[in-house]
Amino acid sequence: MPAITAPRGTRDILPAESWKWSYIVSTASRTMRDFGFSEIHLPVFEYTELFSRGVGETTDIVEKEMYTFTDRGGRSITLRPEATAGVMRAANENNLCAQGAGAKLWSWGPMFRYERPQKGRYRQFYQIDAEYLGVAGPMADAEVIALSIELFRRLGLRNLEVIINSVGCEKCRPVYRQKLVDYFTARKDELCETCIDRLSRNPLRILDCKNESCRNAADGAPDIFGSLCDECREHFAQVRNGLERLNFTYSISKRLVRGLDYYTKTAYEILSGDLGAQNAVAGGGRYDNLSRAIGGGKIPGVGFACGLDRVALVMEEQGCSFGEVPGVSVYCVAMDDESRGAVQALTHNLRMSGISAECDTAGRGFKAQMRAAGNCRFACIIGADERVNGTVSVKNLADGSQVSVKAGEAVSYLEGKL
Numbered sequence: 001m002p003a004i005t006a007p008r009g010t011r012d013i014l015p016a017e018s019w020k021w022s023y024i025v026s027t028a029s030r031t032m033r034d035f036g037f038s039e040i041h042l043p044v045f046e047y048t049e050l051f052s053r054g055v056g057e058t059t060d061i062v063e064k065e066m067y068t069f070t071d072r073g074g075r076s077i078t079l080r081p082e083a084t085a086g087v088m089r090a091a092n093e094n095n096l097c098a099q100g101a102g103a104k105l106w107s108w109g110p111m112f113r114y115e116r117p118q119k120g121r122y123r124q125f126y127q128i129d130a131e132y133l134g135v136a137g138p139m140a141d142a143e144v145i146a147l148s149i150e151l152f153r154r155l156g157l158r159n160l161e162v163i164i165n166s167v168g169c170e171k172c173r174p175v176y177r178q179k180l181v182d183y184f185t186a187r188k189d190e191l192c193e194t195c196i197d198r199l200s201r202n203p204l205r206i207l208d209c210k211n212e213s214c215r216n217a218a219d220g221a222p223d224i225f226g227s228l229c230d231e232c233r234e235h236f237a238q239v240r241n242g243l244e245r246l247n248f249t250y251s252i253s254k255r256l257v258r259g260l261d262y263y264t265k266t267a268y269e270i271l272s273g274d275l276g277a278q279n280a281v282a283g284g285g286r287y288d289n290l291s292r293a294i295g296g297g298k299i300p301g302v303g304f305a306c307g308l309d310r311v312a313l314v315m316e317e318q319g320c321s322f323g324e325v326p327g328v329s330v331y332c333v334a335m336d337d338e339s340r341g342a343v344q345a346l347t348h349n350l351r352m353s354g355i356s357a358e359c360d361t362a363g364r365g366f367k368a369q370m371r372a373a374g375n376c377r378f379a380c381i382i383g384a385d386e387r388v389n390g391t392v393s394v395k396n397l398a399d400g401s402q403v404s405v406k407a408g409e410a411v412s413y414l415e416g417k418l
């Protein structure tokens, strides 16, 4: 029988990699705390309607990429393809923004999209997500963008590009949409089939089609700045001011439209020069109509999500530090079978004192135990002599020196050394 493998587009994050992920998540946790964000955890599956209404019926995510199934109760359920809609649902359901209060929430975990797997693109991937709810003003946008830039600074990422755009609001986007429809209808024969379909359903998405002919056609397309209403124009100017005050380098990308329909006003992405085709390490923006689209109150919001898998890839490629390599400090070694009980007790005592310790539980001989101790800083050796004398031989594995300490003092001796 062929062995069962992990499903296509998924992978196992094994110990050789998982400690690096822990470093990224704990750095994110500290950064979020420093910016006043609190951690939340939400279901990984939601009612399908949350995403069809929230992310948008005509997006690739909803049309082609969702893992949707009917549960045993006959309800349509979807594995979350992103976190923002769920965070907004939770804010509404738990009244987190009652009486105009703001809420700063962050989370991390797996997301699911049925996409074609390639480098940096998986069907189960992980996001670190931050959402600032309840504040409509541009300072919140600047703060969220600053948070993402600061996270990447702390992780040591280099060679990043911040691109921003405005996608307007329900007042001015229809005007822009019509301009695009007029423009692209005249160039219909240059568009790919998907974009011809987009022309009636979601013409803004033509702007970020990767097809060369579509890109050429889009080169001369009108930009949104000619169509923005006064409010959106002023908002964008203030976001830019906010970024410039903090001395951030960014560029304006008129083609940045994002693949989710809930955006209003600010949209942004952070790109890495070291990722290939899937070069976005983070994306986000403002979504002032999302709450109402999913049946909630009027709660504005702005946020971002960064791809943990991609951040880890770029850090690896750039040789960034992941902090201290985790390992056990002390290995307790039994020279004979009679000493195994004492070794087990010493190991547990060390662990109770917060010293990471390991011992053999498989009945291996002295030499094999010493080999296993190889990566530790100290070996605590107990044999017949030690048992008789009530001592432990503590060997410093870095310099080979060895001392004899009283059994009752071994833990405090090592506490002083580690």
Ligand code: HAM
Binding pocket: 081, 082, 083, 084, 113, 115, 120, 121, 122, 123, 125, 126, 127, 129, 130, 131, 259, 260, 280, 281, 282, 283, 284, 285, 286, 287, 302, 303, 304, 305, 306, 307, 308, 309, 310
């Ligand atoms: P998104 O641009 O779809 O936005 O995803 C954000 C990030 O998740 C991407 O920049 C990328 O790093 C990572 N990502 C997306 N798809 C994959 C994949 N298949 N494999 C690996 N990594 C992936 C959102 O999801 C929005 N919810 C962001 C947001 C939060 N907007 C406002 N608040």
